[in-house]
Amino acid sequence: MIDMELADYIARLSQLELEEGEKRAMTAELERIVAYMDVLNRLDTQGVEPMSHVFPVKNVLREDAAQPSWDRGELLAGSPGGDGEAFLAPKAVE
Amino acid sequence: MTWETVIGLETHVELATKTKIFCSCTTEFGGAPNTHCCPVCTGMPGTLPVLNKKVLEFAVKAGLALNCAITRHSRFDRKNYFYPDLPKAYQISQLYLPIARDGAVDIRTGPGDKTIRIHELHMEEDAGKLVHDPWLNQTRADYNRCGVPLIEIVTEPDFRTADEVIAYLEKLKETLAYLGVSDCKMQEGSLRCDVNLSVRPQGSLELGTRTEMKNLSSFKAIARAIQYEARRQIELIEEGGRVAQETRRWDENKDASFAMRSKEEAQDYRYFPEPDLPPIELDPDCVDALRAAQPxxxxxxxxxxxxxxxxxxxxxxxxxxxxxxxxxxxxxxxxxxxxxxxxxxxxxxxxxxxxxxxxxxxxxxxxxxxxxxxxxxxxxxxxxxxxxxxxxxxxxxxxxxxxxxxxxHGLEQVNDGALVREVCARVLEANPQSVSDYRGGKEKAFGFLVGQAMGELKGRADPQAVNQALRALLE
Amino acid sequence: MKLRELTALELGAVIKKGEVCVREAVQAALDAVAAQDGALNAFITVAGERALCRADKLQAGVKDAQSPLYGVPMAIKDNICTRGVRTTCASKILGDFTPPYDAAVVEQLADAGAVSLGKLNMDEFAMGSTSETSYYGPVKNPWDLARAPGGSSGGAAAAVAAGMGWYAIGSDTGGSIRQPAAHCGVTGMKPTYGTVSRYGLIAYASSLDQIGPLCRDAADCAAVLDVLMGHDCRDATSLPGLDSDWNGSGPRADYGHLLERLTGDVRGMRIGLPAQCFGDGLDGAVRAAVLGAAQVLKGRGAEIVELSFPVLEYAVPAYYIIAAAEASSNLSRFDGVKYGWRAEEYDGLADLYRKTRTQGFGREVKRRILLGTFVLSSGYYDAYYKKALQAKAVIKDAFDRAFEGCDLLLTPVTPSPAPRLGDSLGDPLSMYLGDIYTVSVNLAGLPALSMPCGLDAEGMPIGAQLIAPHFGEGAALSAAHAFQLDTDWHRRAPKGGEAP
Incomplete structure (x- = not known):
């Protein structure tokens, strides 16, 4: 199921790099894990609604009332290469 | 061969709430970079979203006004992709159960009336603003706009001309402004539009390969971009080429569009239900109440x-x-x-x-x-x-x-008939030449006399009354 | 007075009486840390100065203290945000991350007069069952330094077992409180999903994560849960209290009465033993100890019923699919742009992302991110992720049916006692399978606790799990308290664990 090509694809989506040797090992591990997940195929789920939230909690809403925003310095304090005004990243292409 | 242009629109509209969709920061436009932010909208680890009630209300109102069916059980999903304008690396949006679906908008253009079908309307959060700093050769990310509430309105591919698109957008803008859900200011980015366009031989039922155009910041740009893109695709096909499914960026200065990235290449957003936000359930009574309260x-x-x-x-x-x-x-x-x-x-x-x-x-x-x-x-x-x-x-x-x-300023109209007659008589006496000209058949002289009388009365008399008084005296 | 031997409530009581001052208690805990943590590695950050300062401030308010835990030193797992104290998630990628805000539970603990000694080691991003995946080195089990303490809240369990603080705050996504509690001989509880705010808990799997206590005994757990549990409007999945004027719809919880209602009375309580939890693959000593616990409870008047829980085998695959999927999304924000560590060398934006994440995350974290990305990716979503959500519904339904016939379920926590260090790392799948008794609880959002119920032949602790229906914390704690009234497993301390 999971081959090297698929491993490359999901690594790219995850923004992770896998070196050749590591990729081989990781692919094999994932393959084993995913093969095990197929246990689920034995479970009849015909007509079962997928359950995204365990409690029937609905409509949790807040009022549209503004609170003061945060001190910019605090929000930016941990940003690598930040200049105290904005978060900085290498040039985003497009 | 005659070609038909087929267009569908995805319109993002910023909602006119006071606060962001998932936190209590202000949505005010502008502000120094990153000053309308908190740990939630900058995607700090451990923070959680809580939905703004007004966003839900505005989305339902917009859905009702666009004649949509309101989804009884609605939910948010995460759309995952990496980009510096998206601090969590996912956008909270709605894919599986959008708040409203299957609407219709009637538009009027030169050739007549037409109905544009609405595929869906969903709620989502806006991304931040990226500005390239050429001095640093780096991109500066400003998250003030992150988390500003949006609704995205997706039409069916029902447009055939730029005029129809503009008529639809004008109608949309007018409707949303009436509802008070958005100010729809294109120049501030509170109404943004992506155009999906394909061409096909007239009479064909199959859709051609479409492109998506972004960065359309005015109605004029939209109209120009549609004309340009339709011509580009037709020429391409007529020359034996094929249209690539891609996203194109409209460059207003160059009056042309340019390919951004190919859609086939890894746009796998891995949507899944947002676990941090409980679902929404709108009971029909509540929707009916909102419907009844629509302006x-x-x-x-x-x-x-x-x-x-x-x-x-x-x-x-x-x-x-x-x-x-x-x-x-x-x-x-x-x-x-x-x-x-x-x-x-x-x-x-x-x-x-x-x-x-x-x-x-x-x-x-x-x-x-x-x-x-x-x-x-x-x-x-x-x-x-x-x-x-x-x-x-x-x-x-x-x-x-x-x-x-x-x-x-003593501007009340003089309604004293005797005074008007007296003034008119004085005017006739003082202008014998004009009186004789009038009597000699010169109608223009009458106008001069009226002017003189109105002047004496400081413009406060009813011109009609002055007219009548003068004619009576002259006869 | 040997402070080490007191429970948190007992220490709180003598502080309140003025027999011990807060500073003394803090100093005793810091001395225990100094003496033992070099070997145990339970802490990532020790905030000694801060704790002593806080102790002096708290001392002034002892007379007016409301909470029975006022002044009691404790520590916090390092995936819970603490303003001004770095919070690493045991990862290189958050090595220098100092949150600008406190988690909701940190505020609640501060209001109750807690003194934090620092931040506890764990599996990186809470992903693991041994606390060996930490970037800051593995935690050792105080009962045997050659063994793992369990995970992911391994630092929390080890600290409590070794007397480095009287209780600890952990998080439990698939057993991360209960499993290390079992391996270290302490009592730990994961409450009902939604009853403790997750605001400030760095998410692993948002639909499963829940914060809870690791303590010396059930009574301490009740007291700490009374502090932690409650509605928080910053967490939309937080459940409102009975008296709340909250606007949403859904169930409500009765908060704040666990300690006062802790009777230890189990007469007439029906305790179910699911047959599937005592089948193949269960260590003999663990089986004997857990069944022994059932007999103790029976002796106090509980009724033991046997039942079937046929869907147990689906819990691990469903859990790992859902947890990995959510993790792949939750951990995407760690990209080197906004906070945390950034790769030193990179060429352009995409390279910055990839280098930072590749070098910043450990192997287990990367494995789960890849697994999660896979199960959500186009073409596989229905077969894996959607199927797992359906299995989750089936498992919740199976629990609902089980609780028609009994009040609590009693099961092992783990198939065997604590593994030797290094044994699990080479074989992720068998590590995942070790979570078989704990993960279904998280899928169904249930409360469950782990209590010490014996030692194996090598002297390693064994835990028993009590699972309750939603909001059944009181029943589970009462049963554990009853058990602890008749036994002394919870009072045993590891040999190395004596404070000077």
């Missing part, structure tokens, strides 16, 4: 003004084009002003003054009671129309007191 929209007003007040189609359109103007008009009528006179004042003096001041109707100080009083004074014969216009100009800026101004 009368422009189109309904137009029909009513025509039917009830006999206004012209043009006047109806102009007055209802803006909610503040329509409110002013309805205020005048409610205060007893004759509808046509009310309309004439709005079409003439009000629109003139607004354009002279380069002002939006919603920003004007003038209120219905003030203008209604002015119209009433004219109707009662206490002010003549010309003087009334002068009073209008005086009170427009500050919504001043009409009666006080008229009194202070």
């Amino acid at each position: 009368e929209l422009a189109e309904e007003k137009r029909a009513r003004y025509q039917a009830d007040y006999g206004l012209s189609d043009y006047n109806c359109r102009m007055i209802t084009s803006d909610q503040a103007l329509a409110a002013l008009f309805e205020g005048l009528v409610a205060l007893g002003a004759p509808p046509r006179q009310g309309a004439n004042w709005i079409m003439g003096e009000v629109l003139g003054a607004l354009s002279q001041h380069a002002m939006e109707p919603k920003d004007m100080a003038l209120t219905a009671p003030t203008l209604a009083r002015l119209i009433a004074l004219v109707g009662e014969g206490k002010l003549n129309r010309n003087t009334a216009v002068k009073v209008f100009e005086a009170v427009f800026d500050t919504d001043g007191d009409v009666d006080a101004y008229v009194r202070a």
Whole structure:
């Protein structure tokens, strides 16, 4: 199921790099894990609604009332290469 | 071969809430970078979203106005992708169960009326703003706009011309502004539009390969981009080429579009239900209550003004084009002003003054009671129309007191018939030459005499009355 | 007075009486840390100065203290945000991350007069069952330094077992409180999903994560849960209290009465033993100890019922699919742009992302991110993720049916006692399978606790799990308290664990 090509694809989506040797090992591990997940195929789920939230909690809403925003310095304090005004990243292409 | 252009629109509209969709930071436009932010909207680890009630209300109102079916059980999903304008690296949006679906909007263009089907309307959060800093050769990320609430309105591919697209957008803008859910300012990015366009031979039922155009910041740009892209695709096919499914960026300065990235290449957003936000359940009573509370929209007003007040189609359109103007008009009528006179004042003096001041109707100080009083004074014969216009100009800026101004400047119309006759007699006596010219058949001389009499009366008399008095004396 | 031997409530009581001052208690705990943590590695950050300062401030308010835990030193797992104290998630990628805000539970603890000694080691991003995946080195089990303490709240369990603080705050996504509690001989509880705010808990799997206590005994757990549990409007999945004027719809919880209602009375309580939890693969000593616990409870008047829980085998695959999927999304924000560590060398934006994440995350974290990305990716979503959500519904339904016939379920926590260090790392799948008794609880959002119920032949602690229906914390704690009234497993301390 999971081959090297698929491993490359999901690594790219995850923004992770896998070196050749590591990729081989990781692919094999994932393959084993995913093969095990197929246990689920034995479970009849015909007509079962997928359950995204365990409690029937609905409509949790807040009022549209503004609170003061945060001190910019605090929000930016941990940003690598930040200049105290904005978060900085290498040039985003497009 | 004749080609048909097929267009669908994805329109993002910023909602006019006070706070962001998932945190309590202000949505105010502008501000120094990253000053309208908190740990939630900057995606700090451990923070959680909580939905703004107003966003849900506005989305439902918009859905109802676009004749959509409101989804009873709705939910948010995460759309995952890496980009520096998206601090969590996922956008909270709705894929599986959007808040509204299957709507329709009627538009009118030169060739006639048409219905545009709405595929869906969903809620989502806006991303931040990236500015490239050429000095640092780095991208600066400003998250003030992160988390500003949006609705995305997706149409079916029902448009065939740029005119239809513009008519739809104008209708959409008008409707959303009437609902008060958005100010739809394109220049501030609160209404943004992506155009999906393909071409096919006339009569074909199959859709061609479509491109998606982004960065369309004005109606003019949209119209230009549609014409450009349709021509580009037709030429490409006629030359034996194939249209690539891709996203293209419209460059307004170059008047051309450029491919951004190919859609086939890894746009796997891995949507899944947002675990941090419980689902939404709208019971039908609650939706019915919102439906009942919907304001009368422009189109309904137009029909009513025509039917009830006999206004012209043009006047109806102009007055209802803006909610503040329509409110002013309805205020005048409610205060007893004759509808046509009310309309004439709005079409003439009000629109003139607004354009002279380069002002939006919603920003004007003038209120219905003030203008209604002015119209009433004219109707009662206490002010003549010309003087009334002068009073209008005086009170427009500050919504001043009409009666006080008229009194202070002594502008009441002279309705004393004896005085008018006396003044007219004096004028005839003082201008024997004109009298003899008139009697000799020169109609122009009469106008001169009227002017003289009105001057003596400081313009406060009813010109009609002066006319009559002069004619009576001359006969 | 040997402070080490007191429970948190007992220490709180003597502080309140003025027999011990807060500073003394803090100093004793810091001394225990100094003496033992070099070997145990339970802490990532020790905030000694801060704790002593806080102790002096708290001392002034002892007379007016409301909470029975006022002044009691404790520590916090390092995936819970603490303003001004770095919070690493045991990862290189958050090595220098100092949150600008406190988690909701940190505020609640501060209001109750807690003194934090620092931040506890764990599996990186809470992903693991041994606390060996930490970037800051593995935690050792105080009962045997050659063994793992369990995970992911391994630092929390080890600290409590070794007397480095009287209780600890952990998080449990698939057993991360209960499993290390079992391996270290302490009592730990994961409450009902939604009853403790997750605001400030750095998410692993948002639909499963829940914060809870690791303590010396059930009574301490009740007291700490009374502090932690409650509605928080910053967490939309937080459940409102009975008296709340909250606007949403859904169930409500009765908060704040666990300690006062802790009777230890189990007469007439029906305790179910699911047959599937005592089948193949279960260590003999563990089986004997857990069944022994059932007999103790029976002796106090509980009724033991046997039942079937046929869907147990689906819990591990469903859990790992859902947890990995959510993790792949939750951990995407760690990209080197906004906070945390950034790769030193990179060429352009995409390279910055990839280098930062590749070098910043450990192997187990990367494995789960890849697994999660896979199960959500186009073409596989229905077969894996959607199927797992359906299995979750089936498992919740199976619990609902089980609780028609009994009040609590009693099961092992783990198939065997604590593994030797290094044994699990080479074989992720068998590590995942070790979570078989704990993960279904998280899928169904249930409360469950782990209590010490014996030692194996090598002297390693064994835990028993009590699972309750939603909001059944009180019943589970009462049963554990009853058990602890008749046994002394919870009072045993590891040999190395004596404070000086």
